[in-house]
Amino acid sequence: MDETNSRRGFLKMGGAALAAASTGVAGTAFAAAKGEKHAHAAGGMSGGKLDLPKAKGPRLVIVGAGTSGMTIAAHAKKEYPNFDVVLIDKRDMYSSCFNSSLWYVGVINLEFLAAHSFLDAAVNNNYIFVNATVTGLDQATRTLHTNEGEIGYDFLVLAPGISYDYAKIGVKDVENRIGVQQKFPGGFISPMEHVTLNRKFKEFEGGLFIQTVPSGNYRCLPGPYERACLMAGWIKKNKIPGKVLILDANPEVTIKAKGFHAAFDELYKGILEWKPTSAVTGVDAEKKIIKTEFDSYKFDDASIYPNIRGNTLIEQLGLVDPKSLQKEANIDVRFYNIKGDPHVYVTGDSRNHPYSKSANTSNTEGQFVAKVLAARAQGKEIAWESPETVCFSMTNAFPPEAIKVDAKYTYDPKTDAITGFSPDTKTWETRDQAMGRAYLEWAQGIYRDMFGA
Amino acid sequence: MDRRDFIKVCGASAVAVAAGAQSRLVYSGTAKDFARVKLVDETGQPLKAASLGQKEAYVFNYPYAGIPCFLISLPDAAPAGAPLKTTEGEEYSFPGGVGAKKNVVGYMAVCTHQFAYPKKSESQLSYNPGNSEVAGRTGVITCCAHNSVYDPAVGGKVLGGKTPQPLPGVRLEHDAATDEIYATGLYGADLIEDFFKKFKAKLNAELGFGKYKEEVTGSAQAVPLSKYSASADSC
Numbered sequence: 001m002d003e004t005n006s007r008r009g010f011l012k013m014g015g016a017a018l019a020a021a022s023t024g025v026a027g028t029a030f031a032a033a034k035g036e037k038h039a040h041a042a043g044g045m046s047g048g049k050l051d052l053p054k055a056k057g058p059r060l061v062i063v064g065a066g067t068s069g070m071t072i073a074a075h076a077k078k079e080y081p082n083f084d085v086v087l088i089d090k091r092d093m094y095s096s097c098f099n100s101s102l103w104y105v106g107v108i109n110l111e112f113l114a115a116h117s118f119l120d121a122a123v124n125n126n127y128i129f130v131n132a133t134v135t136g137l138d139q140a141t142r143t144l145h146t147n148e149g150e151i152g153y154d155f156l157v158l159a160p161g162i163s164y165d166y167a168k169i170g171v172k173d174v175e176n177r178i179g180v181q182q183k184f185p186g187g188f189i190s191p192m193e194h195v196t197l198n199r200k201f202k203e204f205e206g207g208l209f210i211q212t213v214p215s216g217n218y219r220c221l222p223g224p225y226e227r228a229c230l231m232a233g234w235i236k237k238n239k240i241p242g243k244v245l246i247l248d249a250n251p252e253v254t255i256k257a258k259g260f261h262a263a264f265d266e267l268y269k270g271i272l273e274w275k276p277t278s279a280v281t282g283v284d285a286e287k288k289i290i291k292t293e294f295d296s297y298k299f300d301d302a303s304i305y306p307n308i309r310g311n312t313l314i315e316q317l318g319l320v321d322p323k324s325l326q327k328e329a330n331i332d333v334r335f336y337n338i339k340g341d342p343h344v345y346v347t348g349d350s351r352n353h354p355y356s357k358s359a360n361t362s363n364t365e366g367q368f369v370a371k372v373l374a375a376r377a378q379g380k381e382i383a384w385e386s387p388e389t390v391c392f393s394m395t396n397a398f399p400p401e402a403i404k405v406d407a408k409y410t411y412d413p414k415t416d417a418i419t420g421f422s423p424d425t426k427t428w429e430t431r432d433q434a435m436g437r438a439y440l441e442w443a444q445g446i447y448r449d450m451f452g453a
Numbered sequence: 454m455d456r457r458d459f460i461k462v463c464g465a466s467a468v469a470v471a472a473g474a475q476s477r478l479v480y481s482g483t484a485k486d487f488a489r490v491k492l493v494d495e496t497g498q499p500l501k502a503a504s505l506g507q508k509e510a511y512v513f514n515y516p517y518a519g520i521p522c523f524l525i526s527l528p529d530a531a532p533a534g535a536p537l538k539t540t541e542g543e544e545y546s547f548p549g550g551v552g553a554k555k556n557v558v559g560y561m562a563v564c565t566h567q568f569a570y571p572k573k574s575e576s577q578l579s580y581n582p583g584n585s586e587v588a589g590r591t592g593v594i595t596c597c598a599h600n601s602v603y604d605p606a607v608g609g610k611v612l613g614g615k616t617p618q619p620l621p622g623v624r625l626e627h628d629a630a631t632d633e634i635y636a637t638g639l640y641g642a643d644l645i646e647d648f649f650k651k652f653k654a655k656l657n658a659e660l661g662f663g664k665y666k667e668e669v670t671g672s673a674q675a676v677p678l679s680k681y682s683a684s685a686d687s688c
Contacts, residue, residue, distance in 0.1 A: 078540075360599070406600050426587075441575075441597075445599060452651070
């Protein structure tokens with residue numbers, strides 16, 4: 001495929017993917033990569049330079065102010081004070097994806113999720129925050145292009161998160177897809193989805209609410225089950241004549257199964273029904289119908305969580321692992337650099353690992369990546385460390401009770417692959433209020449780590 | 454190791470302390486003297502080392518009004534000498550327990566991982582003399598937010614979790630004649646400035662504006678954690 005064809009190929013898919021991108025790309029100012037090192041801007045406002053002070057040390061540019069990018073930005077200078085760190089995000093206001101379902105039932109308020117400033121984070125951690133959108137990358141000259149100008153880097157970290165893949169749930173018609181996205185959001189990417197879901201909880205007066213669970217390594221494994229439990233609890237508490245149906249693409253609850261089943265059976269019998277092996281094969285947003293292989297379901301309201309993939313930015317920059325089923329990045333499995341390029345890294349939920357795509361994974365991974373970058377800036381290497389996934393799920397909101405998992409991961413040097421959870425993985429699946437309290441402190445600790453406030 | 458020896462170990466770093474206004478909340482190095490403060494109970498009576506309960510930690514504020522600390526009576530002596538290190542690479546040595554049984558220790562009650570601390574509403578940080586499910590052993594300080602584990606018998610050494618450094622220690626002094634306990638300073642990682650930066654708004658709201666950074670002098674009330682926090686959780 002020559003570059004022209006390659007670009008045309010990208011533009012063909014770009015329309016669908018761009019709308020779902022978390023940290024996306026402005027306009028069509030892209031050429032897809034022909035080789036590993038030559039993705040570049042093909043236009044757009046990338047002629048001038050970003051108006052920033054001259055770098056005072058090796059410049060580390062980080063794209064994406066989510067858990068991964070912000071953790072690396074917060075720890076980079078602690079690990080190597082000479083770093084000159086610039087964090088770039090197209091958003092100018094943070095709102096947390098993790099813990100967001102707790103808002104819908106009043107366990108927390110919006111301030112808990114959103115009262116965190118990128119400005120404070122930059123000041124507290126001694127870096128520069130830039131509000132801009134990435135438009136291209138030139139690996140050969142180590143230049144990142146944005147809509148506000150270009151910036152050179154010594155090290156670049158791309159942490160753009162995920163995008164949705166509606167085609168995998170049979171939603172291919174553009175008009176219908178936009179209807180599904182806007183009316184029944186998955187709620188695992190952007191704050192506007194959370195605001196919509198919060199409204200849905202408050203407006204639901206009865207009937208059937210469907211929560212779908214996709215296949216694959218989707219973001220926040222327990223998240224859709226947790227949300228279904230919270231909706232069932234909301235219905236129960238408010239005596240709403242409604243029911244919750246979980247349509248699960250998987251044959252079993254994907255994590256903390258014992259704890260979730262206990263909640264389904266003990267707290268929500270007659271209100272919540274869980275249907276395994278029920279992958280969504282189509283949605284009619286207008287008629288409010290979800291299809292699976294053998295059935296179709298008419299619903300009153302829903303949160304339709306499609307399959308996910310590496311953020312479209314990764315594909316647009318030509319950095320996808322050709323073996324990845326979710327179009328995730330082609331990176332070294334231990335040290336996160338793009339294979340063959342020690343200057344560009346991809347972290348967080350666009351990584352091509354079987355890691356749980358969760359906040360604590362990205363937070364602990366980010367702390368490690370900051371050490372990798374600090375070492376490499378000084379010409380050194382360090383040993384691989386597993387991230388850790390401490391993850392709570394609120395299975396009851398009245399009163400708040402949670403369950404928990406604590407997992408690390410195993411690396412197999414023979415295959416150079418992460419093989420799954422380590423043998424010392426523990427779960428706590430008898431819900432209790434102590435874990436409900438710990439859940440909130442868990443989130444606040446991660447916010448403090450990211451924002452320094 | 455007695456107090457004099459400990460100061461000798463840390464002397465070099467202690468000298469670097471307290472130059473300029475900013476440094477009132479900061480101690481460079483691994484140790485700093487603060488006011489000598491007698492630890493008393495809720496009625497103002499001096500706590501006696503031999504009479505301390507061993508089921509949980511006591512909470513007191515030191516060296517500033519906004520800093521929570523643990524006072525713990527361990528079942529056995531906590532010998533001095535364990536080598537410890539901060540994330541800054543500064544090495545120091547555990548001064549050991551005080552009291553007739555050398556089993557009374559003090560720590561700043563702030564998780565060095567992501568700064569959870571005992572609040573009036575709840576505490577994720579606690580000392581549990583019984584078995585900890587997270588640690589798989591007895592007699593540890595745990596933070597249930599991210600499963601950090603510390604050893605109070607070995608200078609707050611990290612036993613588990615992603616926490617990067619030991620709990621900062623409170624240097625205690627024991628009066629053998631009266632069995633009374635005094636806090637005289639801190640050693641280990643310097644978290645005070647960072648703690649205040651993260652919680653200034655909350656501390657202002659709870660204690661009054663600027664009160665959190667007032668030095669504690671004279672005496673400090675040490676209250677069992679179960680009385681200090683409405684829910685003291687262990688894990």
